[in-house]
Amino acid sequence: MVEIVRFTDFLLEQTIVYSLWQAPFAADKFAPIATNNDLSKVKRVLDVGCGPGTNTRYFDHADYLGVEVNPKYVAEARRKFNREFVVADVTTYERDRDGGFDFVLVNSFLHHINLEETHRVLDRLRTWVSPDGYIHIIELTSPGDRSIAQLLADWDRGKFARPAHEWKDIFAQHMDIKIYQPFPVCVWGNPLWQLVYCKGSA
Ligand SMILES: C[S@@+](CC[C@H](N)C(=O)[O-])C[C@H]1O[C@@H](n2cnc3c(N)ncnc32)[C@H](O)[C@@H]1O
Numbered sequence: 001m002v003e004i005v006r007f008t009d010f011l012l013e014q015t016i017v018y019s020l021w022q023a024p025f026a027a028d029k030f031a032p033i034a035t036n037n038d039l040s041k042v043k044r045v046l047d048v049g050c051g052p053g054t055n056t057r058y059f060d061h062a063d064y065l066g067v068e069v070n071p072k073y074v075a076e077a078r079r080k081f082n083r084e085f086v087v088a089d090v091t092t093y094e095r096d097r098d099g100g101f102d103f104v105l106v107n108s109f110l111h112h113i114n115l116e117e118t119h120r121v122l123d124r125l126r127t128w129v130s131p132d133g134y135i136h137i138i139e140l141t142s143p144g145d146r147s148i149a150q151l152l153a154d155w156d157r158g159k160f161a162r163p164a165h166e167w168k169d170i171f172a173q174h175m176d177i178k179i180y181q182p183f184p185v186c187v188w189g190n191p192l193w194q195l196v197y198c199k200g201s202a
Contacts, residue, residue, distance in 0.1 A: 009157045015052050015076040026054050028185045029107065032197035033136050036179055046101040046128060048090055049109030053077030062103070067093060091117040095128060102133035111140045111158035122174035126202040135175055137198040139167050141182065149184070149194045164196050175200030
């Protein structure tokens with residue numbers, strides 16, 4: 001079983017496999033952000049752990065910077081979008097100047113890093129968001145039951161999915177939470193993943 005999970009991790013590192021795998025679900029994952037915010041008013045976006053540019057298309061009208069550790073994903077993002085992408089490890093990434101992003105997007109990234117790194121990244125994000133801006137986090141939760149959603153969380157490449165209440169405790173230490181909304185991503189009415197949307201200000 002461990003070998004199968006490692007093999008699927010390897011496959012998902014390949015841009016084409018990841019893009020095909022997430023494509024049917026990407027809009028559903030992004031839906032709470034689209035529903036709760038007027039994206040046409042967004043001015044400057046930082047997309048943290050942006051993958052192959054999964055969510056870049058929502059921000060055609062805004063300044064945009066995607067940061068991603070996998071160079072293959074970044075090459076694909078650059079091929080598809082004429083936007084700025086940086087290959088960097090977000091847990092150690094330094095910016096020349098702080099502040100300035102009114103929309104910091106962290107979609108399905110934090111469950112890839114451990115607790116210490118999560119606190120470090122969230123601390124940094126606070127300094128990168130503008131005074132009128134918000135941090136928008138979509139995260140994978142671990143329901144703690146015998147559901148398919150729990151199985152998929154266990155199999156995920158990111159090894160740090162957490163129960164929704166744990167994520168909330170972590171986020172509350174770094175931001176003033178405006179929205180905290182658990183939601184499922186379903187196929188034919190069956191929840192495959194349990195996620196949470198958190199919107200907060202620094
Ligand atoms: C589940 S994917 C989400 C990608 C994209 N945000 C999306 O919504 O499809 C998690 C992403 O985080 C990236 N990642 C993992 N650890 C990272 C790190 N330390 N620094 C930057 N990116 C990282 C992975 O390479 C992957 O692209």
